[in-house]
Amino acid sequence: MDDRLFRNAMGKFATGVTVITTEVDDEVYGMTANAFMSVSLDPKLVLISVGKKAKMHDRIKQSKTYAVSLLSDHQQKMSMVFAGQLKEDYEVIFERFNNMPVIEDALANITCDVCKEVDAGDHTLFIGAVTDIQIQDGEPLLFFDGKYRDIQSSTSSLV
Numbered sequence: 001m002d003d004r005l006f007r008n009a010m011g012k013f014a015t016g017v018t019v020i021t022t023e024v025d026d027e028v029y030g031m032t033a034n035a036f037m038s039v040s041l042d043p044k045l046v047l048i049s050v051g052k053k054a055k056m057h058d059r060i061k062q063s064k065t066y067a068v069s070l071l072s073d074h075q076q077k078m079s080m081v082f083a084g085q086l087k088e089d090y091e092v093i094f095e096r097f098n099n100m101p102v103i104e105d106a107l108a109n110i111t112c113d114v115c116k117e118v119d120a121g122d123h124t125l126f127i128g129a130v131t132d133i134q135i136q137d138g139e140p141l142l143f144f145d146g147k148y149r150d151i152q153s154s155t156s157s158l159v
Ligand code: FAD
Pocket: 017, 028, 029, 030, 031, 032, 033, 034, 035, 036, 049, 050, 051, 053, 054, 055, 056, 057, 079, 081, 082, 083, 084, 085, 090, 091, 092, 143
């Protein structure tokens, strides 16, 4: 099967956008990801899928911990920074939450300890046991068909 067809089909699944963060030897690393899902309520588990070639992959294997920040509609730049989509360097000031670096002003920050790693082709699924959560009001940044969207523009394109 053609890779492009697979990618295009997956792009038809509208998602939110997250930034995954972790810390190794006091150095903070971030990566944009939309392969995030809630897995279980009891116990509270979430899952992220990280490409094996991403630097984040080995960082999480080392730290055994990660945080997920669910981005709001005014945080597209954060997503672009952590997806390597911006040419210029951009210094990000991380907030500390539950002793983890997180993106401030996100809709939610979720801290996790890795409890299971599942080898999945060119990605690894990191299942995280949730250790703490903080949330705030706002609208989500969306990703659909390879483009950033917001609820406003998505809604207006439907009518
Ligand atoms: P790098 O290439 O080292 O880091 C990525 C960028 O983050 C670099 O520009 C770097 O400068 C910046 N950065 C890292 N740490 C810091 C810091 N402390 N301060 C400031 N800047 C920093 N890939 C997946 O594996 N899984 C997914 O679910 C996924 N979903 C995606 C969803 C979207 C909407 C997009 C746009 C991309 C997605 N990607 C996903 C691709 C992924 O974000 C990129 O491949 C990413 O560049 C890989 O990062 P890396 O770990 O190799 O780290």
